[in-house]
Amino acid sequence: MKSAVVVVGGGFFGARVALEFARAGHEVTLLEREAGLMKRASYANQARVHGGYHYPRSLLTALRSRVNLPAFYDEYRDCIDTSFEKYYVIARQFSKVSYQQFGLFCQRIEAPVRPAPDRVTKLFNDDLVEAVYTVEEYAFNATAIAERLTKQLTDVGVRIETRAEVLAVGPAAGGLVVRFQQHGQERELTAQRVFNCTYARINEINRRSGVAELPLKHEIAEIVLIEPPAELADKGVTVMCGPFFSTMPFPARGLHSLTHVRYTPHTEWHEAKPDSITRDSYDYLDSLSLPSAYPKMLADAQRYLPSLADSKYVESLFEVKTVLPQSEGDDSRPILYKPDHGGLTGYTCIMGGKLDNIYDVLKELEG
Ligand SMILES: Cc1cc2nc3c(=O)[nH]c(=O)nc-3n(C[C@H](O)[C@H](O)[C@H](O)COP(=O)(O)OP(=O)(O)OC[C@H]3O[C@@H](n4cnc5c(N)ncnc54)[C@H](O)[C@@H]3O)c2cc1C
Structure with missing residues (x-):
């Protein structure tokens, strides 16, 4: 069934998740607080395309x-x-x-x-x-990936709202409501599914929404x-x-x-x-x-x-x-995938410790 989907965070993960849902025919809105996509961690990183070499202490991460x-x-x-x-x-x-x-x-x-x-x-x-x-x-060239994703998202009909700071997610009749601030105005959207792909700020949105923080x-x-x-x-x-x-x-x-x-x-x-x-x-x-x-x-x-x-x-x-805390000991990079987090049906928190983890996330979404 086609539904309304809101993705919070236009980094690599949010953009790629939005693309997946739009390709499946859903009505997708991507809310990003910066002026464009991939301006935060997805840009300011080492740009290493991981081939496993970096993880001799975590065989699983290396193999993934x-x-x-x-x-x-x-x-x-x-x-x-x-x-x-x-x-x-x-x-x-x-x-x-x-x-x-x-x-x-x-x-x-x-x-x-x-x-x-x-x-x-x-x-x-x-x-x-x-x-x-x-x-x-x-x-990888993060700017080139951002340009590519922006075009793909636009072509497939994703509504990209930039300068949109999400304040909170909460329950609403028939789904979820996302409150956000854009150009000095408070606005809201309702959706059946909301993805929190804000990486370093996942818990900021959880706190503002009154749901439990994740470790x-x-x-x-x-x-x-x-x-x-x-x-x-x-x-x-x-x-x-x-x-x-x-x-x-x-x-x-x-x-x-x-x-x-x-x-x-x-x-x-x-x-x-x-x-x-x-x-x-x-x-x-x-x-x-x-x-x-x-x-x-x-x-x-x-x-x-x-x-x-x-x-x-x-x-x-x-x-x-x-x-994730488990990465501390062995430098591993598992993904975070928390569906229905905080008891909010349809609200999912997603985080990947490196870009290629997106394929593990997409597998969870298929699941
Ligand atoms: C120093 C460093 C080195 C790294 N090196 C590598 C590497 O070499 N190779 C690799 O594959 N990975 C590397 N990583 C990991 C990689 O950068 C991350 O896994 C990836 O960028 C996470 O993508 P994301 O979309 O979840 O996060 P982000 O790119 O940070 O995207 C989150 C988005 O959410 C937006 N946002 C936040 N709060 C709100 C809000 N309230 N409302 C609306 N939007 C909001 C932000 O503006 C941002 O655009 C590194 C990370 C760091 C920090």
């Missing part, structure tokens, strides 16, 4: 990435940069995996891997680096954008697995990102735990004036990859990163 990669690649081929070489590097000290374990892990998940050529290994500090592997990992962990993350030195321009590097760094293309800007496990997260807090803090994650981020951790990231990273010293800082993207 292997399964979802071809689907993501097929769907967004023209929004994905495959033009660079990607290297995973195992550090001699403080690494949670040895080079043998990493090689074996890649074999187990059937992810292509081979020793990097000498011209590449000699870029690294041999005293600190045990092995360098060539892998097949790509980067989530948030951190303020800093992605540094750099102009890489010439010898790294066509390369991406991830040092595994512990307090190390990554630098790889950020196609939306034609720059490289630089992130560091120790310095990218600035602060963190939990929701729906005994020691949790109640705060609007966006307001909190806006209230902070954080000094960049770039000098610390660079100081450490250039010990492993000396040529990074010649990179040029461009800017930092600060964003709220949200994960």
Whole structure:
């Protein structure tokens, strides 16, 4: 039966969920507080198209990435940069995996891997680096994906309401009511199904709607954008697995990102735990004036990859990163899918810890 569907949040997940329902013939409205789609976490991230390599401590996440990669690649081929070489590097000290374990892990998940050529290994500090592997990992262009989704949604008849801040969701005769503020006016929509795809703000809407919070962990993350030195321009590097760094293309800007496990997260807090803090994650981020951790990231990273010293800082993207509490121990990225949350029939909270998780979400929706 065709029904009215409201999707709250025009990030990658909300947009893609809206598209799915519109394709199935439902009447879909997408409410997004920014001026366009994919302006928040779906833009301010590392842009890594996950192929499993990043999760040697969570076999399930790695395997799911292997399964979802071809689907993501097929769907967004023209929004994905495959033009660079990607290297995973195992550090001699403080690494949670040895080079043998990493090689074996890649074999187990059937992810292509081979020793990097000498011209590449000699870029690294041999005293600190045990092995360098060539892998097949790509980067997505978030702006290109946003443009694609905007066109697809428009073509299929989704009503996209931007600058629309959702205030609350509640029960109504025959379904649900969504109250939102747009251009200084309060408006409302009724629908049979409402999807809360607001990622870092899922609980903000839950609180405003008087329904239970979900256990989530948030951190303020800093992605540094750099102009890489010439010898790294066509390369991406991830040092595994512990307090190390990554630098790889950020196609939306034609720059490289630089992130560091120790310095990218600035602060963190939990929701729906005994020691949790109640705060609007966006307001909190806006209230902070954080000094960049770039000098610390660079100081450490250039010990492993000396040529990074010649990179040029461009800017930092600060964003709220949200994960499920179970991700803390093993760095896994399961999805959150909570239908009829808070006893509100038809109200579903959805969150994916990485873009390719969308296919796990779509499977739940089919289910
Ligand atoms: C630092 C960092 C690095 C990451 N690296 C990667 C990576 O390399 N690869 C990868 O695949 N994933 C990565 N991720 C995860 C990925 O970014 C997220 O899984 C994904 O972007 C979540 O998409 P989303 O649509 O749920 O969230 P978002 O893109 O944040 O979308 C939520 C939307 O909801 C809107 N919104 C919020 N409140 C309201 C409201 N009240 N009313 C209306 N609209 C509202 C927001 O404006 C926003 O557009 C990273 C995340 C971070 C933060």
